Structure formats: C-alpha cells, structure tokens
Amino acid sequence: MSRLPATELNPALLRRWPLPQPGFDGDKETRGHVLVVAGSAEMPGAALLAAEAALRAGAGKLTVGTAASVAPQLGTALPEARVIGLGETAAHGVQADSARRLGELAGKVDALLVGPGMQDEASCVELVHGLLERFGSIPILLDAQAMCTVHPRREPHLLDEAVDWEQFRFPSPVLLTPHAGELARLTGKERAAIEQAPHDAARAAAERWNAVVALKGATTVLAAPDGSLWQHQGGNAGLAISGSGDVLAGIIAGLLARGTTLEQAAAWGVALHGAAGEQLALRCGPLGYLAREIAAEVPALLRVLAAQ
Ligand SMILES: NC(=O)C1=CN([C@@H]2O[C@H](COP(=O)(O)OP(=O)(O)OC[C@H]3O[C@@H](n4cnc5c(N)ncnc54)[C@H](OP(=O)(O)O)[C@@H]3O)[C@@H](O)[C@H]2O)[C@@H](O)CC1
Numbered sequence: 001m002s003r004l005p006a007t008e009l010n011p012a013l014l015r016r017w018p019l020p021q022p023g024f025d026g027d028k029e030t031r032g033h034v035l036v037v038a039g040s041a042e043m044p045g046a047a048l049l050a051a052e053a054a055l056r057a058g059a060g061k062l063t064v065g066t067a068a069s070v071a072p073q074l075g076t077a078l079p080e081a082r083v084i085g086l087g088e089t090a091a092h093g094v095q096a097d098s099a100r101r102l103g104e105l106a107g108k109v110d111a112l113l114v115g116p117g118m119q120d121e122a123s124c125v126e127l128v129h130g131l132l133e134r135f136g137s138i139p140i141l142l143d144a145q146a147m148c149t150v151h152p153r154r155e156p157h158l159l160d161e162a163v164d165w166e167q168f169r170f171p172s173p174v175l176l177t178p179h180a181g182e183l184a185r186l187t188g189k190e191r192a193a194i195e196q197a198p199h200d201a202a203r204a205a206a207e208r209w210n211a212v213v214a215l216k217g218a219t220t221v222l223a224a225p226d227g228s229l230w231q232h233q234g235g236n237a238g239l240a241i242s243g244s245g246d247v248l249a250g251i252i253a254g255l256l257a258r259g260t261t262l263e264q265a266a267a268w269g270v271a272l273h274g275a276a277g278e279q280l281a282l283r284c285g286p287l288g289y290l291a292r293e294i295a296a297e298v299p300a301l302l303r304v305l306a307a308q
C-alpha cells in the first residue's frame with residue numbers, strides 16, 4: 001500500500017496554528033454568525049446536533065434553515081438559534097427554491113454548513129448550487145447529502161442537463177467531510193479501495209473537485225487542493241455512532257465563522273472531536289456515549305488544546 005507523506009495533526013501543530021481570538025470587548029458579531037441548513041422530517045436531530053456544535057465551537061450567532069414541519073420543535077430544543085422553516089418536498093426534505101429565501105442572509109453570515117440529515121437528493125443538489133451562487137464569498141462546508149453536489153446519483157431533473165459531472169469543480173474551494181462509504185459513492189470506487197489508500201483518495205478528491213477534503217475514519221485524512229496532506233489519529237470507536245459526523249460538521253462550521261481557513265477549521269475540528277470522544281470514553285466508558293454529548297466537551301477542550 002502506497003502512503004503519501006502526511007503531517008500529523010497533534011496538539012503541538014495546532015498550537016502553532018492558533019485560532020482567531022476575539023478581544024475582551026468583542027460582541028457576538030465578532031465571533032461570527034453561522035448558517036446551518038440541515039435536517040428533514042425524518043432526521044431533524046442532525047440539524048440540532050450540528051447547530052449546537054457550531055455554538056460550542058465558539059461562534060457568536062446561529063441561524064438554522066430546516067424543513068418547516070420540524071422548525072418549531074428545533075427552535076424549542078435550541079433556544080439560542082434563529083430557526084427558519086423552509087418549504088418541503090413531497091418527501092419532507094427542504095425544497096430547492098429555499099436558496100432564494102436563505103439568500104436574504106448573504107452578507108450577514110460568516111460561514112455556511114449544508115447537509116446533515118437532509119433528504120431528497122435532487123432538490124438538495126439544486127439547493128446547494130443555489131446557495132453556492134449566493135454565498136460564494138464565505139467559507140462553505142458541505143456534509144452528508146449535500147456532497148452529492150459533486151456527483152448526483154441520478155440526473156436531477158431540475159438541474160442544467162448540460163453539466164458534465166466528470167468535469168465538475170468548485171469555482172473556489174469548499175470543505176467536504178465524507179466517510180469512506182460516501183467517498184466511494186461519489187467517486188464510483190469500492191469502499192475497500194478507499195480504505196486501503198485513504199491518503200491517495202483524499203488527495204485525488206481534493207484536486208479533482210477543488211475542495212478541502214476531510215476523509216473521516218479511525219484515522220481522518222485531510223487534503224487540500226494544493227496537495228497538502230494531514231492526518232489525525234485519535235478519538236475512539238465510540239465516535240462511530242449515528243450523528244457523530246453531524247457534530248463534527250457543526251464544530252468545523254463554528255470555527256469557520258470565527259475566521260479560520262478551511263484547512264485550519266478542519267484540522268482543529270477533527271482534533272476537538274477526537275479529544276471529546278477520548279474524554280467521554282474516560283468518563284462514561286468506551287462505547288455507549290451519545291453524539292449529543294460530544295459538543296459539550298468542546299469549550300474546555302478548546303482551552304486545553306490551545307495550551308498543551
Ligand atoms: N440514518 C439514520 O437513522 C440517521 C441519520 N442521521 C444523519 O443522516 C445523514 C446520513 O446518514 P446515514 O447514516 O443515513 O447514511 P450513511 O451510512 O452515512 O451513508 C451516506 C452515504 O454514503 C453511502 N455509503 C455508505 N456506505 C457505503 C458503502 N459501503 N459503499 C458505498 N457507499 C456507501 C450511502 O450510499 P447508498 O448506500 O445509499 O448508496 C449514502 O449515500 C447524516 O447526516 C447522519 O448523521 C442522523 O440524523 C441520525 C439518524
């Protein structure tokens with residue numbers, strides 16, 4: 001197995017890559033406003049997990065766009081958020097034309113996360129394209145279903161049929177957070193092939209799509225479009241649970257809103273998520289802690305990782 005050289009993401013490296021810190025007199029705007037577009041009638045919890053994690057990573061302000069039928073419950077569960085109920089598809093996912101409604105926030109938000117718990121691939125892909133047009137000047141993280149933007153499963157009937165998906169590239173880099181199964185789906189490769197050579201797979205995806213790619217797993221590999229590679233070994237198997245990736249995406253989005261680069265947010269996010277898993281394993285045991293418990297570990301870990 002060939003292995004490309006990758007820089008180890010450890011506390012010493014993170015300390016040399018410090019997060020932007022607000023001044024003592026800074027208000028919530030100075031720590032950034034995150035827009036999370038996530039959730040559906042069947043998976044409202046993904047929006048909750050990601051959105052709360054963005055605040056736990058230190059973002060100052062949060063708006064969530066989600067399926068209208070679950071918006072009131074989400075607002076009650078997360079009173080810190082402004083929640084916008086968006087029109088629903090027949091399958092109770094978010095409608096594609098919601099990009100217009102959300103576009104009213106362009107210029108007011110500092111980072112955008114799209115994808116956790118979203119359904120209905122065709123409308124999700126069209127929604128993401130609409131959001132990319134309107135929010136192109138801020139850092140964007142595409143997770144879960146929203147990553148189908150690079151290669152939809154079916155030809156979405158509402159999309160421009162002239163798009164050549166084999167040639168698709170983002171006009172400016174976005175951040176993608178696939179696990180090996182998702183990257184397999186997006187590239188048409190076997191999952192086993194990606195797991196056998198994750199460094200090659202992450203770098204190829206980053207170069208091909210003009211994206212920063214965090215290929216998640218027991219070892220997470222981070223690749224930038226310029227060929228830079230990092231890897232993180234940490235956390236534990238307890239992190240392999242439903243909703244854990246939604247929390248990671250939210251942490252990264254919160255860091256992006258604070259003014260980090262895509263690479264820095266991904267590096268810190270992966271390290272914080274792994275360290276949170278280690279804390280929970282120590283306190284609760286190696287298996288059986290919940291995704292919803294991960295984000296609460298982050299504020300203290302931000303201090304610990306910065307000081308180590
Ligand atoms: N489902 C739930 O109850 C809950 C889900 N939640 C949230 O929903 C989101 C989706 O999560 P998930 O768990 O539904 O999809 P997951 O397995 O990540 O697959 C995603 C993609 O990867 C692909 N793929 C996977 N393995 C593969 C392989 N071996 N080889 C090839 N492809 C493979 C797979 O392709 P498919 O098999 O459909 O062709 C699919 O396209 C996420 O945000 C999660 O946190 C939460 O709200 C909690 C409850």
Ligand SMILES: Nc1ncnc2c1ncn2[C@@H]1O[C@H](COP(=O)(O)OP(=O)(O)O)[C@@H](O)[C@H]1O
Pocket residue numbers: 179216217218219220234235236237238239240241242243244245246247248273
């Ligand atoms: N054995 C492991 N050790 C450390 N981290 C792991 C391990 N297995 C999974 N993880 C991490 O847990 C997270 C799982 O995310 P994901 O598969 O997207 O979950 P979901 O889609 O259900 O939210 C990823 O960040 C991954 O790196």
